[in-house]
Each structure stands twice: as structure tokens, then as C-alpha cells.
Amino acid sequence: MNSRHLTLIAIALLALIWSFLAPFTITLLNYIGLYSMVAVGLVLLTGVGGMTSFGQAAFVGLGAYATAWICTSPVAQAALASLPPGLVPWLGLLLGLAVTALIAWALGAVTLRLSGHYLPLGTIAWGLSLYYIFGNLEMLGGFTGITGVPPLTLFGMDLSSPRALGILIWVVLLLSIWTLHNLLDSREGRAIRSLKTGRVMAESMGVDTARQRIKLFVLAALLAAVSGWMYAHLQRFVNPTPFNINIGIEYLFMAVVGGSGYLWGAVLGATLITLLKEQLQDLLPKLLGASGNFEVIVFGLLMLLVLQRAAEGLWPLFAAGTRKFLKPIPPRANSAAPAELATRALPDAGSVVLQADEVTKRFSGLIANNAVNLTVKSGEVHALIGPNGAGKSTFFNMISGVDDPTSGSVKLMGQDMKTKPSRAFAALGLGRTFQHVRLLGQRSVLENVALGAHLRGHRGWMSAMLRLDRREEAALLAEARRQIERCGLLEYIDTPAASLPLGQQRIVEIARALAGQPAILLLDEPAAGLRHLEKQSLAALLTQLRAEGLAILVVEHDMEFVMNLADRITVLEFGTVIASGSPAQVQADPRVMAAYLGGDLPEGAA
Numbered sequence: 001m002n003s004r005h006l007t008l009i010a011i012a013l014l015a016l017i018w019s020f021l022a023p024f025t026i027t028l029l030n031y032i033g034l035y036s037m038v039a040v041g042l043v044l045l046t047g048v049g050g051m052t053s054f055g056q057a058a059f060v061g062l063g064a065y066a067t068a069w070i071c072t073s074p075v076a077q078a079a080l081a082s083l084p085p086g087l088v089p090w091l092g093l094l095l096g097l098a099v100t101a102l103i104a105w106a107l108g109a110v111t112l113r114l115s116g117h118y119l120p121l122g123t124i125a126w127g128l129s130l131y132y133i134f135g136n137l138e139m140l141g142g143f144t145g146i147t148g149v150p151p152l153t154l155f156g157m158d159l160s161s162p163r164a165l166g167i168l169i170w171v172v173l174l175l176s177i178w179t180l181h182n183l184l185d186s187r188e189g190r191a192i193r194s195l196k197t198g199r200v201m202a203e204s205m206g207v208d209t210a211r212q213r214i215k216l217f218v219l220a221a222l223l224a225a226v227s228g229w230m231y232a233h234l235q236r237f238v239n240p241t242p243f244n245i246n247i248g249i250e251y252l253f254m255a256v257v258g259g260s261g262y263l264w265g266a267v268l269g270a271t272l273i274t275l276l277k278e279q280l281q282d283l284l285p286k287l288l289g290a291s292g293n294f295e296v297i298v299f300g301l302l303m304l305l306v307l308q309r310a311a312e313g314l315w316p317l318f319a320a321g322t323r324k325f326l327k328p329i330p331p332r333a334n335s336a337a338p339a340e341l342a343t344r345a346l347p348d349a350g351s352v353v354l355q356a357d358e359v360t361k362r363f364s365g366l367i368a369n370n371a372v373n374l375t376v377k378s379g380e381v382h383a384l385i386g387p388n389g390a391g392k393s394t395f396f397n398m399i400s401g402v403d404d405p406t407s408g409s410v411k412l413m414g415q416d417m418k419t420k421p422s423r424a425f426a427a428l429g430l431g432r433t434f435q436h437v438r439l440l441g442q443r444s445v446l447e448n449v450a451l452g453a454h455l456r457g458h459r460g461w462m463s464a465m466l467r468l469d470r471r472e473e474a475a476l477l478a479e480a481r482r483q484i485e486r487c488g489l490l491e492y493i494d495t496p497a498a499s500l501p502l503g504q505q506r507i508v509e510i511a512r513a514l515a516g517q518p519a520i521l522l523l524d525e526p527a528a529g530l531r532h533l534e535k536q537s538l539a540a541l542l543t544q545l546r547a548e549g550l551a552i553l554v555v556e557h558d559m560e561f562v563m564n565l566a567d568r569i570t571v572l573e574f575g576t577v578i579a580s581g582s583p584a585q586v587q588a589d590p591r592v593m594a595a596y597l598g599g600d601l602p603e604g605a606a
Contacts, residue, residue: 002327003319007264011174018167026163030234032267032274033169037227039254039266040176041220046252047260048184049216050196051112052120054248055127059221061134061243062100063228067092068146068238069139086153089233096225103130104221108214127245134240145239152233162234169230176223177263179465184263186464186473187457190447192216193440200402201438205516206426206455215461246296250277253299257306259313268315273299338475341456344429344517346549347413349379353520353551354430356399359408361391361575368394369575371408376520381542381552383562385586386572387595392555393435395572396524399553400432401425413519427455431518433509435525435555441498445489445508448497450480452512480515487511488537503529507538520551527558539565563587571595 021029038056046052070076070092080088111122135143151160152168159165183189191212194202199209232238250273258269280295288294310317347353354376361369369391376382384392397403399410401422410417413428431452439448453476459469484493487507492500497508506526513521523542527535535558542552542565556562562569562583569586571579579589586592 001325002329003322004329006322006326014170018163021163023162026166028274028278030162030166030169032270033166033173034227034231034234035251035254035270035274036267037169037173037176038224038251039258039270040173040180040263041223042251042255043258043260043263043266044180044192045216045220046255047262047265048192048196049213051213051217052252053123053217053220054120054245054252055123055130056220056224056251057243057245057248058127058130059100059104059224060228060231060247061130061240062103062221063093063096063225064232064238064243065134065140065146065228066096066099066225067229068149068232070095071150072146072148073139085150089150089152092232093226093229096229097222100221100225101218104218105214108217112210112213112217123248124245127248131240131244134243141239143240145237147237149232149236149238151236152230159233165230165234169234172226172230173267176226177267180263182467183461183464186469187450187454187459187476188212188461188464190440190443190451191454193443193447194451197440200422201434202451203422204400204402204426204432205452205512206423207451208423219461250299253303257302257313259315261312262315262319265313265315268318269313272314276302338478339471341453341472341475341479342458343456344519346519347378347551349549351378352376353378353413354399354553355411356395357409357411359395359398359405359410361394361398361403362406367575369398369405369572372572372575372577374399374570374577374580376551376553378519378551379546379549380567381546381554381565383554383556383566383569384572385556385559385562385569389574390572391575392572393524394575396432396435396522396555400430400522426516429517429519430522431513431516431520432522433506433513433524433526437502437505437509439497439505439508442496444494445484445497445500445511446477446480446493448508449484449511449515450476452483452515453479453517455516480511483511483514484508486514487541501529503531503534506530507534510538510541514545518550520553521545523552523554523556525556526554527556527561535561 038060042053042056067089070080071088080091083091107126111119111126114122134140140146151158152165153159154168157164159168184192191202191207194205194207195209195213195216202209231242254269254273255266256269257272258267259265276298277295280298284294284298285291306313352375356372356374358371358373359369360367360371372395374382374384384395386392394403398405401417401420401424404419412425412430415428417425440451456479457472457476459472463469481493484490487510489504489507489511492504497505500508506529510523510526527538530538539561546552554562554566566583568581569579569583570577571586571589571592573595578591578595579586
């Protein structure tokens, strides 16, 4: 038995005993289901995407108020008088989703530009604003609220009882978890996972991180709106109280306590918080002899305890405890043939792939790069060397789109790349590694390398959610496996990337760059941390890539590695080119010897 079988057994057991549960238990389970739906969205937004939000309760309110208004407003009733009454609440769902998507997109476009502690503060601001809008609009009943919300009907079935509506709540929740699991297990899911810790890296792999963040923000808001829609028809009454900032904090508690990076952790967190809240609301006033929201204090202490003892939440502890009794889930066999991936024809040998003309970068009064000229041709290895602080990494960032030059131009494949983002460089065929390794540490080597092939796939979110992308996904994983094997890391294919030594992590970055089928490869200190035999293997790989027609630009401090590999070398000192030519010419240049050995120039050499 594996965890998938255990999940199916638990769902079947819940379905079997549903009719026999006590009404109070049904009510608790309904609220757990509704809260879990919001917490699942927060898992995606906060735990996976790295965007903390305290305002999800406001989106729940949008879904609830939309259906309450359309079902009770005289204006809406007059406009919809010709429709069957049972259809109106479902129009309320559509209205709630449309309004929520529009408002979430507008708020996300502004809020997600913020970083650090400003982002959660921004979510508090608009969460409070929406709460007070609910309470101050007369059309929404003010702080008194809206009464008389009708029950739901589905295919003629009456869902007015909590027991009947609870079935719909849990079916929607389970379908949401299934589709979101499919999304995370896809090309788009790898892009989403890269948002939390690797946005610079993800952009260099071709991921539009700003667009992904807004889509994720809107998706989490829509899940909250669906929860609010069902909440309104469960309660048959809506007022602003359940949508204030305190409830938004509780939703975040549920996601973090359960496990902010795990979909089922949202259900665990919602269950624990709901049951604790129900028990503590009765117990604490008796113990303390006074009434009040004392459970919030307990939740705060619980949060501190979890963050200290289980930073990833309780779900990983639960999963680890059951792992000894469960078999690992085998990979799903894909009966369909893998799809054909997009391919790129390499430029003719000797043609200029990358050209930097008079590239200068100033930081206030500091000149990091001063009028640097450099070309990289197809089928050659060009090395960029220089002492520490010479400006090599700054130059690398400018010719790969991470940063813009103050002046000068960068052309890739003959196109002027001024002000273009790094994903545009990736789309034209530039692949790169980083001086400080940038990997998704908790994901496998296979998943990290597959991220490099992001632009070679085209299936979107809906295809991933419904598993219509499996042929393309199989092709992307097959390509990643091929590059891993080519780089000599096949035995580590399922190993979390963070558990590998630094040298092997650098090789994973090279494999990831190769998965994108680049025309030019930028390697920032690829040999750092490698043993002698590993350096020999890397040199053999780069020699093979050069023979295949790839253009390679290398920044490296290992002079033996560079001199034995490079066709041409450019030397930087204090951001200025002091020498350029073949390895023999560079080694004989007195300015290079002075830069590296710290001596004075021989007389007349200047």
C-alpha cells in the first residue's frame, strides 16, 4: 500500500460514514472543507510561490456577497425574473468568480510589485479596505448583512441541509487538490516552484515570473471565492464579520501549521485549527473566568512552536511517520509516445552569436565595466578572466539580460537586446549558469534540469490541471534525463539537488542550461568545487559541445582549465579589457602578468 491508496481509502471511508455522522460533526466537517479550500490556495501562494497574504478572507467575502446580492437584490431579481430560481445561485458563482478575478488581478498588479515585508503589509491594507467596503455599502446590507440567501439545488437535488451541501463542499475540495497536484506536477508547476527562491534563475530559463505570480495570486483568490460562495448558501446569511483581517490571519495559520508547501497540509491545518478553536472557545472562558477571544493567543503560541520545531509544518512529520508503513508511489507509466519538442538550429560555424560593444556599467560614481568589447562565435570557447573584483559577473549579468548596461549595446543572434528581460535572451538561445549556484534545493535533479527546457514546451495551466499535457511532459522529462546522463549525473537523477556537493550542483546547472538547447552557453565558474577528474570530464563535455557548434563563454579562475580549453581569452581588470587573444598571446602579455601577480609593468609595456 502506498500513500495514494491510503488517500483513496480515507475518502471512501468518509463517503461511507457520511450519512451516519451526527449533525454537529457534519457542521464541523463542512467548515473544515470550506477553510481547507482557502488554505490550499494559500499553500500555493505562500508555501510554493513565496507570496505571503493576510487578505484571503476578503476574497472569501467577494464570493459570498456576489451570490447573496444576485439572489436577494430586487434589481437583480427583476433582471433575472425569467430564469428558473434554482439557476440564480449558480449565476452568483459566475459573478463571484468574475468579480474576484478582476479585483485580484488589479490588486496583484500593484501589490506583487512589493517585496520583503511590504508585500504582506500590502495584503493587510487591501484586506481591511474590502472588509470596510462590505460593511459600508447599503446595497450589501451594511454591517447588518444580507439575509434570505436561498439554498443550492443541483440537477433537481435539494442541497438545503448541511449534510447534503457538505457532499458538494468536499467534492469540490478534493477536485481542487487533484487539479492543483496535477498543476504542480508539470512544466508550469516547476515554473511556479521557482518563484519562491529563484526568480532571477527562472527568468534566465525563460519563465515570465511576473505573469506567473499574478496568475497564482488570482488562482488563490478564486479558490477563496468558491469557498465564500458555498459558505453563503450554507449559512443562508452574509455579513462582514467572517471576512475581517483576523480571519485572514487564521487562514494563514492553517496553511503554515499544516505545512505551507503541501496541499494536504492545508487540510491538516484547517482540521487542527477548527477543532482547537471549537474546543478552546468553550474551555478557556471556564478556565480564565472571563469571556474573550483567548484562542487567538493559543494560536499565536502554536504558530511559534511550529515555526521553531517544525518550520515546514506538521504534514512532513505526519508523512515521515507513515513512510515506514507505506511503499513509495511508482512513477506513472505513459502509454502515449512523447511529443516532439521545439528544436533550434545552431548558427553556422564561425558566425558571431553574441556581440558586446562599448558596454559600460556605472553604480553612482563606481564604474564596474568600462567600454567592454567582446564577441563570441559559434563553435568556439571564449574565456573571460580577471582578478577578483574585475567586473566579470557584472558583465555576465548584462549580456544575459539580468541587468541593463548604462551605455553600449548587446546583440544576440544579430538582435539588439537593449532593455529586454533575461527570458528574451533565453528565447533566442542563451543558456547560463551562475557564480552562486541557483537550484530548487528540495526538488530532484530531474526536476531542476527539466526547468531548463521550459521554453521548449507550450502547454498551459488548464492542460496541466486536467493532465492533458502528459505527452509533452514525458518529452521534457526525457530530454532532462538525456542531459543528466550526458553530464554524468544519472545515478543522482532522483536526489534532491541541495544534498549534492557544490561541484556536482554546478554540473546540474550545466545540464539544466543544455536542456533548453541553447545556441550559446554562459558558464560562470563551472569548475569551482570540482575534483581533478571531474574537471577533466567537464572539459571533455565542453569540447564536445564546441564540436557540435555551440558558442561557449566561460568565466573561470582555474588558469590551467582555461588555458587548455579556450580558443580565445579576454582579460578584465577593474572593469576594463587589458588583453584579448589566444591563450599563448594572453599568457605572454605583461599587463596580464602584472594584474595577476601584482607586479609593476615592465618599462614600455604600457
